[in-house]
Amino acid sequence: MKRLLVPSAALLWGLQFALLNPVLALLLVALFDATAGQVGLALAAYNLAGFAASLLVPAYADRRADYLRPMLVCAALTVALAPVLAFSTSLPVAVAALVVLGGPAGVGNSLLFAHLKHSGASTSSVINTRAVSSVAWVAGPPLATVLITGFGNGAVLTLLAVVAALTVVTAAAMIRTSRGAARAGAATAATATGRDEPMSRPGVVAVVGAFVLLQATNSAVVAVMSLYVTRDLGLPVAWAGIALGVAAGLEIPALLLAGRLTGRFSNLTLLTSGCVCGIAYYVVMTLVSGPVALLAAQVLNAWFFAVVAGVGLTLFQEVIPRAGLASGLYTNTRRVGAVLSGPLVGLGAATSLGYGAVFAASAALTLVSLVIVVVLQRSASRRAAGHPAREPGTVDTAAG
Structure with a gap:
């Protein structure tokens, strides 16, 4: 019980x-x-x-x-x-x-x-x-x-x-x-010890910024999915609901898989894979023309958001020593991202690409997040190889 x-x-x-x-x-x-x-x-x-x-x-x-x-x-x-x-x-x-x-x-x-x-x-x-x-x-x-x-x-x-x-x-x-x-x-x-190396406070700020961008892209594309499906693809609105439902359903096994992989790979490595899938998803969505491709693309979307939602939470808990603050900050990246998604949604009516422009811009922002994650990962690898002394401005990813 x-x-x-x-x-x-x-x-x-x-x-x-x-x-x-x-x-x-x-x-x-x-x-x-x-x-x-x-x-x-x-x-x-x-x-x-x-x-x-x-x-x-x-x-x-x-x-x-x-x-x-x-x-x-x-x-x-x-x-x-x-x-x-x-x-x-x-x-x-x-x-x-x-x-x-x-x-x-x-x-x-x-x-x-x-x-x-x-x-x-x-x-x-x-x-x-x-x-x-x-x-x-x-x-x-x-x-x-x-x-x-x-x-x-x-x-x-x-x-x-x-x-x-x-x-x-x-x-x-x-x-x-x-x-x-x-x-x-x-x-x-x-x-307990984490698989990610200690991260400086500027690194923590970079992680927060990357997640705000990732959350903004997710909020924006969910908001415009119905409009994109009906106006750009010319499909019945039901396909938008089906696509979002497929992504939500696949997110659950994707989260369980991510949980199993955390024992083999660091959070930053898994986050890198999620960003790559996110970029691929957004690019594919600018190219789809029918319901089959629309639904197939949701496999990429499910892994992307599973990593952002699950691995992202645990990454925050590893790089921020206080458990409550870590979870609260992670939650607020979602809120701030939702606010920033407004200008992204506006691209749908402001460009000749229609609502496909929202997906294209989301791919670009996810690429920015990927660059941040790769830089942090390489920095962590260099510190692990050199085993430098801890500096006052660093926090231990294993703290909690």
Whole structure:
């Protein structure tokens, strides 16, 4: 039973936001008659609150070396958020709830992975847990739309409250079972060694920058997939959903494979392979002309995003000593990347290439990230060969 707690928590945290985030704009319009401008402002406030919480809450958890109790509070905030959205008739009240309750609640998933790192979990265990979260994102959005279609907007909020309540129960159970293992886990984490060499603080900044670019490309191409399929390829819009579904489904075995490969290759090596596949995917997408090639290209996309999502998280945990800060920063690369994806999406209407220009620009940005990763990898190899003394401005990738 104890072994099921972490996978269960990962599934429940994934479901919470796989249910809410894809339909949040729809709920604001349906429940509060929000205009397009109001929806944009509400989502911006919600994401800004999440950004701040992703830095502040993990920092608090790092200072206390306790990630489970803050995670429990985050789950309880989601329990409170659902009825406020369901029963409120005021858009300002709903937006305030999203900022005060929803922003901090979204940190719970990051705290789960910080707890895994702090308790000495292996890299493969972290990636396998991330794969469980991906299962939730495969099932969550279709389930939310089915509930709204069949039972109304309140049904998805009711399910959200139930899932959040189960998350509270799971977090409480993890707190009880982790007390006896806390010292052993901390000792394991302290003696664990990573496969990547120590990295300077400028190197950490470079890693963060590379991931912001990678996340931006992923957000942009997901956003324009429907438009690209219908306007540039001339296919029914259903093919866009099928393509994204295939990529999401393949992402799970890709994550499991990445977890197995972490014992043989460094995170930077695996990240290099992911960037290469990402560049290939974006280039192929500018050339596809039919549904067969469209679906075949998703194999490349699945490996690319599996590496960014799974290996990327563990890389952050190795190069940043504080587990909470590492997970929070990684989460925020996704948020910042989503903001930067806006200009990329705009290329679809600004150039003669149509929405294919978004894929071409994404290939270029991924190439920039690949160059950064290769430079960091070569620098790490030179340090490993020379075994230089540690300098004050470096952090140990094995710290956590």
